[in-house]
Amino acid sequence: HLALSFLEESALHRDIIQQDFLDTYNNLTLKTLMGMEWVSRHCPNASYVMKADSDIFLNVGFLARELLQPQLPPKKDFMTGYIYRNTGPLRSKAYKWYVPREVYPNNTYPPYCGGPGYVLSGDLAKKVYGAAQTLRVINMEDVFMGLCLHKLGVSVTNSPWGLFNIGRLEYEKCQFSQLVLVHHFGPRDLLRVWPDFQGGNKTCPS
Ligand SMILES: *[C@@H]1O[C@H](CO)[C@@H](O)[C@H](O)[C@H]1NC(C)=O
Ligand SMILES: *[C@@H]1O[C@H](CO)[C@@H](O)[C@H](O)[C@H]1NC(C)=O
Ligand SMILES: *[C@@H]1O[C@H](CO)[C@@H](O)[C@H](O)[C@H]1NC(C)=O
Ligand SMILES: *[C@@H]1O[C@H](CO)[C@@H](O)[C@H](O)[C@H]1NC(C)=O
Numbered sequence: 001h002l003a004l005s006f007l008e009e010s011a012l013h014r015d016i017i018q019q020d021f022l023d024t025y026n027n028l029t030l031k032t033l034m035g036m037e038w039v040s041r042h043c044p045n046a047s048y049v050m051k052a053d054s055d056i057f058l059n060v061g062f063l064a065r066e067l068l069q070p071q072l073p074p075k076k077d078f079m080t081g082y083i084y085r086n087t088g089p090l091r092s093k094a095y096k097w098y099v100p101r102e103v104y105p106n107n108t109y110p111p112y113c114g115g116p117g118y119v120l121s122g123d124l125a126k127k128v129y130g131a132a133q134t135l136r137v138i139n140m141e142d143v144f145m146g147l148c149l150h151k152l153g154v155s156v157t158n159s160p161w162g163l164f165n166i167g168r169l170e171y172e173k174c175q176f177s178q179l180v181l182v183h184h185f186g187p188r189d190l191l192r193v194w195p196d197f198q199g200g201n202k203t204c205p206s
Contacts, residue, residue, distance in 0.1 A: 028115075029141040036129035039122065046122035047074035053116045057185040057193065059176065063119065067159060067180060078121040079149060080157045081113030082164035082181075084142075097140055104138055111156050112146025114166050116183040127152055174204035 010016040019034045021027050032051055039049050048068055052058055064070060067080075088108040089099035120128070131148040138144050149156065159180070168184040169175075173196050176182065185193075195201070 026139045029137050029139060029144045032141040032145070033129060033132050033137075036125050036132070040126040040129045043122065044126070046125075048078075048119055049122055049125045050117065050119045051115075052181075053183075055184060055186055056116050057171075057176065057182040057190065058117060059180055059197065061197070062178065063180045067163065068119070075121050075157075076123050077127075077152075077154045078157055079113060079118060079124055079145075079154070080159045080164075081118030082116075082166045083111055083113055083156050083158060084109070084146075085111045099138060099140070103136065109143050110146045110150040112142050112149070113156055114164070114183075115140075115142035116166060117164065117181045118142070118145070124152075124154065127154075177204045 004012065006016070017034065017038055019030070021030050023031065035049075035051060039046060043049070047070075050058075050063075068075075086108065088106070089104050090097050091101065092098060128145060128148040131151045132144070135144075135147055135151060138147070146156070163180040165179065165182040169182045171189070171193055173193075176193070177197075
């Protein structure tokens with residue numbers, strides 16, 4: 001489990017995209033928008049796109065088969081994940097997610113999908129990128145995506161309860177085989193559960 005250096009990984013897999021800004025927590029919105037721009041330009045026909053942090057458990061098979069259902073026509077103007085509703089900006093400077101009134105005047109945020117992982121239809125990724133160009137960027141990327149949706153007049157879509165988990169959940173193979181995402185899974189946890197999700201490992205009742 002040797003870690004590759006940045007340049008080695010780039011040379012080996014050719015899967016790293018870079019843009020000219022500092023990769024800091026408060027620039028996360030720029031990083032997400034970079035992804036939306038990439039999708040808009042290079043994957044114009046993608047049915048769905050997912051933004052995911054690296055510290056999550058993600059059950060891609062279940063997401064694709066059960067939630068998105070590739071046998072159906074691709075959904076349009078679709079975004080789902082763990083949905084936050086009736087939240088608003090924290091106005092005290094003591095918070096990591098402090099947002100000054102000058103940056104965002106309203107007291108509430110539109111509904112948005114939690115940052116650890118959310119799914120969009122390909123058409124919406126492009127529209128979000130376009131809407132973002134007309135808005136003042138704020139540092140919380142997930143809230144900002146919600147602001148783009150609000151601007152577009154698009155609503156987030158609820159997923160069945162329990163598929164996207166923002167809190168940590170103790171690993172249980174058959175439970176995890178029936179959900180999409182669990183936050184707070186580090187590299188060690190992921191290596192441990194990986195074999196359970198390889199092709200042909202059908203030991204859970206479906
Ligand atoms: C974001 O990136 C820009 C460009 O590299 C940099 O000037 C700025 O300090 C960064 N902002 C934060 C909040 O890290
Ligand atoms: C996207 O779909 C259009 C129409 O079907 C096709 O002409 C085009 O080549 C596709 N583009 C890519 C990048 O796959
Ligand atoms: C902010 O408040 C104004 C005035 O009530 C409203 O028109 C606007 O839609 C709100 N914006 C968001 C992002 O909720
Ligand atoms: C299937 O999962 C078990 C543990 O649940 C693991 O020991 C085994 O190696 C996995 N099989 C494959 C083919 O990955």
